[in-house]
Amino acid sequence: MQSTDRSSASLPPADDALEAVITDVELRLAGLAQSLLERDGGAIDTAATALQQSLARALDTVRRAARQGAVPPALRQRLVVASGQVATQRNTLARATAALDRAIEVLLPREASGYTANGAAALQAHSGLARA
Template sequence: MHALPPTESSPAAVGQQLEQPLLEVEGCLNLLGDALLRRDTQAIEQYAGRLHQALALAIASFSEAARAGSVPPHLRHRLVQAGGRVAAQRESLARATAALDRAIDVLMPGEPTGLYSSLGKSERKSLGGPSIQA
């Protein structure tokens, strides 16, 4: 049994192999950004899933190329920029989610907090003993 000789890849061939997954990530980021601006929840979910798959493929491709020591610097830079855009979109989505949570809390208050109500009396439940009033 003979092992196959390692394939020699030129830097141009490696660049072309890395270009496609990177273009897919960049395209998904653009589509997701547009969906976020439109606040289109179905599109956000769809493009977030596609972005997740594209990122996984791109990371695998870049990791393999990095082990071989042949990631072109301009593609590495574009991948880093894409990572920054992912982080920015994640932060934007987290802020929007927090704002929505605050709005829901205002519109639909939860259980009584044990503090004073709008009538000035405590809403705390008595623990069985007599209460002392001033």
């Protein structure tokens, strides 16, 4: 997480709401990252759902703030950093999923299509054709 001055004392009320949702997204991102490090499936699911809800709230709040005026540069930068963290975590999860799929394929290979050591008999047994 980026270290910035998050004092809301100098922010207008609309910026306070934006500050709060950005902070929540950052906390949820950190929670998901911790769950990923611990490889706790249940915690990952819970953290991912919480992050998704937090991102939806943040998007809504940012849209409202943008309609009322500009999003302050410091808060915009935090959003960019958070967005980059989401992309990084998504990429990490995609790579982990691909690695898991490869490992499962090695452990439980799919049946080969075509002729096998058993020859045509194996193909006929799995062809779906009925013989009279």
